[in-house]
Amino acid sequence: MNKLNFLKPDRQNLNTYLYMGSFLFFISLFDVFLTSFFKINITSFLPSTLSFLLPLIFGVIGLHLIRIEFSGIKKLDLINKNINTNNFNAFLTLFIIFAIIKSIPPILSWFIIDANIAGDTKEACTGSGACWTYIKIWLRRFIYGMYPNDLQWRINISFILLIALAFVGYFATERLKKFLTLYYVVIYPIIAFILIYYLISGGSFGLMWVETGAWGGLSLTFIVSFFCLIFCFPLGMFLALGRRSTLPTLRYVSVGFIEFWRGVPLITVLFMSSVMFPMFLPEDFFMDKLVRVIIAISLFEAAYVAEVIRGGLQALPRGQYDAAKSLGMGYWKLHILVILPQALKLVIPGIANTFLALVKDTPLIFVVGLLELVGMLNLAKTNPKWLGFAMEGYVFAAIIFWIICYAMSRYSQNLELKYKTER
Amino acid sequence: MNFKARKIIPQLITVLVVVLIFGFFTFNAQINMDNRGIQFGFGFLTQESSFDVQFSLIDYDGSHSYARAYLVGLLNTLLVAFIGILISTILGVIIGIARLSPNYLIERSAAFYVEFFRNIPLLLQIFFWYFAALRALPLPQDADPMLGVFYLTIKGLYTPSFVWENFDIFLYSIIAVIISIIVIKNYAKKLQENQGKQLPVLYISIGLFIILPLITFLIGGVSLDFEFPVIKQLSTTGFIYEGGLSIPPELIALTLALSLYTATFIAECVRAGIQGISKGQKEAAASIGLTPNQVLKLVIMPQALRIIIPPTTNQYLNLTKNSSLAAAIAYPDLVLVFAGTALMQTGRAIEIVSITMLTYLSISLAISMLMNWYNKKIAIKEK
Numbered sequence: 001m002n003k004l005n006f007l008k009p010d011r012q013n014l015n016t017y018l019y020m021g022s023f024l025f026f027i028s029l030f031d032v033f034l035t036s037f038f039k040i041n042i043t044s045f046l047p048s049t050l051s052f053l054l055p056l057i058f059g060v061i062g063l064h065l066i067r068i069e070f071s072g073i074k075k076l077d078l079i080n081k082n083i084n085t086n087n088f089n090a091f092l093t094l095f096i097i098f099a100i101i102k103s104i105p106p107i108l109s110w111f112i113i114d115a116n117i118a119g120d121t122k123e124a125c126t127g128s129g130a131c132w133t134y135i136k137i138w139l140r141r142f143i144y145g146m147y148p149n150d151l152q153w154r155i156n157i158s159f160i161l162l163i164a165l166a167f168v169g170y171f172a173t174e175r176l177k178k179f180l181t182l183y184y185v186v187i188y189p190i191i192a193f194i195l196i197y198y199l200i201s202g203g204s205f206g207l208m209w210v211e212t213g214a215w216g217g218l219s220l221t222f223i224v225s226f227f228c229l230i231f232c233f234p235l236g237m238f239l240a241l242g243r244r245s246t247l248p249t250l251r252y253v254s255v256g257f258i259e260f261w262r263g264v265p266l267i268t269v270l271f272m273s274s275v276m277f278p279m280f281l282p283e284d285f286f287m288d289k290l291v292r293v294i295i296a297i298s299l300f301e302a303a304y305v306a307e308v309i310r311g312g313l314q315a316l317p318r319g320q321y322d323a324a325k326s327l328g329m330g331y332w333k334l335h336i337l338v339i340l341p342q343a344l345k346l347v348i349p350g351i352a353n354t355f356l357a358l359v360k361d362t363p364l365i366f367v368v369g370l371l372e373l374v375g376m377l378n379l380a381k382t383n384p385k386w387l388g389f390a391m392e393g394y395v396f397a398a399i400i401f402w403i404i405c406y407a408m409s410r411y412s413q414n415l416e417l418k419y420k421t422e423r
Numbered sequence: 424m425n426f427k428a429r430k431i432i433p434q435l436i437t438v439l440v441v442v443l444i445f446g447f448f449t450f451n452a453q454i455n456m457d458n459r460g461i462q463f464g465f466g467f468l469t470q471e472s473s474f475d476v477q478f479s480l481i482d483y484d485g486s487h488s489y490a491r492a493y494l495v496g497l498l499n500t501l502l503v504a505f506i507g508i509l510i511s512t513i514l515g516v517i518i519g520i521a522r523l524s525p526n527y528l529i530e531r532s533a534a535f536y537v538e539f540f541r542n543i544p545l546l547l548q549i550f551f552w553y554f555a556a557l558r559a560l561p562l563p564q565d566a567d568p569m570l571g572v573f574y575l576t577i578k579g580l581y582t583p584s585f586v587w588e589n590f591d592i593f594l595y596s597i598i599a600v601i602i603s604i605i606v607i608k609n610y611a612k613k614l615q616e617n618q619g620k621q622l623p624v625l626y627i628s629i630g631l632f633i634i635l636p637l638i639t640f641l642i643g644g645v646s647l648d649f650e651f652p653v654i655k656q657l658s659t660t661g662f663i664y665e666g667g668l669s670i671p672p673e674l675i676a677l678t679l680a681l682s683l684y685t686a687t688f689i690a691e692c693v694r695a696g697i698q699g700i701s702k703g704q705k706e707a708a709a710s711i712g713l714t715p716n717q718v719l720k721l722v723i724m725p726q727a728l729r730i731i732i733p734p735t736t737n738q739y740l741n742l743t744k745n746s747s748l749a750a751a752i753a754y755p756d757l758v759l760v761f762a763g764t765a766l767m768q769t770g771r772a773i774e775i776v777s778i779t780m781l782t783y784l785s786i787s788l789a790i791s792m793l794m795n796w797y798n799k800k801i802a803i804k805e806k
Contacts, residue, residue: 082527089526096528249434253441263784265744268776271762275772279455280448360544366751374547381554391555398543398551405542 009068018076021065028059029097036102056094063090122386134389135396138380142373142396145216151208155219158195162226165191189230196223212290213369218400220372224294225359231298232358233351236305241335243306244313254306261303266361269296274368293365301358308350312343345419352412356405373397452773459770467769468493474764476755478671489765496760497782503677503756504743504786510682511742512735515689522694533690541687546748548684553676553752563654564662572651574664580675581652584668588646589639596639604628673754677746685742689735696731697723728801736794740787747783757782 009017032055034040043051063084071077083093114129117136125131135142144152165188169180198204200223201212215223242254261269273296274289281287316339324338344351363374371379377393380386456463468490475485479495480502521533540548558577561567566576574581587593604627611622639645652667700723708722709715749756750763762779766772 082525085525089524089529093526093528096532247430247434247437249437253437260784263787264780265747265758265783267747267750267758268762268780268783271758272776272780275766276776279452279772282451283455283458356542363544363546364748366546374544374550378550378554390550390558394547394551394555397547401544401547402539402542406538409542 017065021062024058024062028055031055059094143217146214158199216371228297232301235302239306240309258303270367312347496757500756503746507681511685514686518690519693537687548680557672579672580670581664583649586648592643593645596635688738692734696727699730
C-alpha cells in the first residue's frame, strides 16, 4: 500500500480516499438531515458552536478527499468538475445543500402540513401554518373584486370568448392568413372592447350596469394589461418611426414625448391622470377612472416600447432601406413590407420585457382607487374578521403573478426561437 | 405632390396637432381654475405647511413652509435611491458573477434568485416585506440585541449612532486622502509610461486611507463616541428605544424590496457583459503571462464594463423612479409628502404634479448624464 497523503489525494489510493471522503460527506449530510427533519442532534455532546459547524467541516474534508483528478470513474469526475473544483467551491456547495435541507421542513410545514383549508371562519385555522381558508373564502373577491356575485358569469363568458377568439390564428386557412394582422391589430381589439363594454360593464340589452369602481381583482389586472398592451404597441411604433424620421418637427415631438414619459415614475403619471387631468378637460366632460388609467399607462408604456423598437430599427443595415427604395417603394410601403417585419423580429425579447413590466405595474392603479389583485389583498387584510393573514394573501398573489410573468417570459423565448431567421 | 410639400405638410400637421392639444388643455384649465377661484402660481410654496412628517433628514415641523416639505420629501427619496443603488449594485454583481460560476449548484441558485424576484411585482414585494415579514418581528421590549447593539423590532431598526467631535477635521483629512490618491495614481501612470516601473497604488491608497484619518484621531482632536439605544418604558405596555439611530420599518422594507428586485436586473446586465467578452481575449491575456487576477482586472473588466454600464444606468434610473412606490407604505418620500399631503391641503394639482414630475425628470437626467460621462471615459479610445 502506498503512503497516504491527505493533503493531496491522488489516484494511487483511489478507493481509500473515495470511501473515507464519501463517508465523511454523507455523515455531514445525515447530521444536517436529522437536525432539520427530526430535530435530533447527534453531536449534542459537543460545544454548541462546534456541533453547529461540524457537518460543514466534515463535508469540506470529505469533498477534499474525493477531489481526485482523472480518477477514471465517470460519475466522480462529473461531480468534481461541476460542484467540487476547489475548497472554496466545495464550501459553497455544502452551504447551498445545507441551506436547502434546512429550509425544506419549515416551508413544507407552513405550506401543507400545518396549514388549514377546511372550514369557513377564522377560527377554523388552528395550525401554526398557513391559513388557506382565508384564500378560499376570499377567492371570489380576489378574482372578481366587488363585482356582484350573481353577475360574475358575465366576466367568465367574456374572458372565455376573448381567449377563444385569440386562437383564431391557429385555425386560419392559407387564404385567410394575410388578414390575420388586420384581425389582431384592428378587429380583435374592437371585439374585446365591445365585449367588455356591453357584457362586463352592462347597462344595455337588459343587463344591469356595473360601475367600474366595483370591478377588481385578477380580472381587472387582465383587463387593464390587455388594453394597455393593445394601445401601447402601435403608439410606440409610430413614436419610434417619428424619432427616426428625417423631418425635424416630427423628430423633436417624438423625442420630447418619449423622454418625458421615460423620465417620470408611473405613480406620478397616475396621480396626474387622477388629479391633474380632470382640470384639463371641459367641465361637463366626464371620463371614467378606468379609461383614464388605461390611457395613462398606455402612454407611459408606449415610450418604453418606442425605445425598444428604435433599437431594432437602428440594428437593421442601411442596405435594407436602400434596396427597398431602389425598388421604388415609398415611406409607408418600405416600412410596412421591409423594415418593420425585420425590426420587430429583432426586438421580440425587448418588447416582451416591456409587456412584463406593464403587467407588473398594474397593481399601481391602487393610486386612483381601483383595486386589482394586490389592492383587494390589502382590503381583505384590514377586514376585522380576517386580521392577521397578510402573509397568506401576499404569498398567494406572488404565486399567481409569478406564474403569469414566468409563462410570458418563456413564451417570448419560444417566439424568439420561432422567428429567428438567418441573417 | 412635389418633394417640398411632402416634407412640409406632415410637419405642419404635427405642429398643429400639438398646439391644438396644448391649447385645448390650457384653455380648459383656465376655465376650471376660474370656476374654482384658484390662481395659478407658486406663491403657496412659502406658506406655512402645518402638517408633520414622521421621518425627515433635516429639521422640519408643521411651522415650516411647503418648500421645506418638498425638500424633506426630495431628500427622503434620494436617501432611498442612494441606499438602494448601493445594495443592489453589490448584490447584483455578486449574483451576476455567480451565474457564471462553474459550480452547478451556485449557478442554479443564482438563476433561481433572478427568476424568482424579477417575476413578482415590486409593489407586492414591498407590501410583503412591510405588512407580512416586518410585522412578524418582536415588540421593542422582547427584542434580543443582535451583536449586542442592534435591535430589530417591529418599530424599526435601532443602531448605535456616532457622536463626533471636530468632525470637520476628519472630513478634511478624507478629502486630502482622495486628492493625494488621485495625484499618486497619475504619477504612477506617468512613471509606468516613462520608465516602465509599477507602483503598488492599491496598497498605498489603502495605507493612506488608514493612516491619515488615524492621525486626526491622535493629534487632530477628533474623537468618536457611540450612543447606544436604550429601552425606555412609556406606559405599562408601551416601550421605545431612546438614543442611537432609529431606522423606520418603512425605509427598511422599501430599500430591501427595491434592492432585491433591482439586483436581479443588474445581475443579468453583469452576466451579459462578462459573457460578451470573447474567450480569445481571456486566452490571449493568459498566454502573455498575466495572472488570473490581472486577466480579470486588466483585460476582462475594462471591456465588460463597456457593455455593462449603459443597461445598468437604466436600472439605476428605474430604481430611483420605483422608489416613488414608497407612497404605498407611507414612507414620506417626494410623492407622499408633496404630491400627496401637500396637494390635498392646497388643492393646487397642476403646480404640484408638475413640480414633482420635473423633479423626477431632473433626477433621471442627472443620473444619466453622470453615467454617460463615466461611459465616455471608459469607452474605446480609437487612435
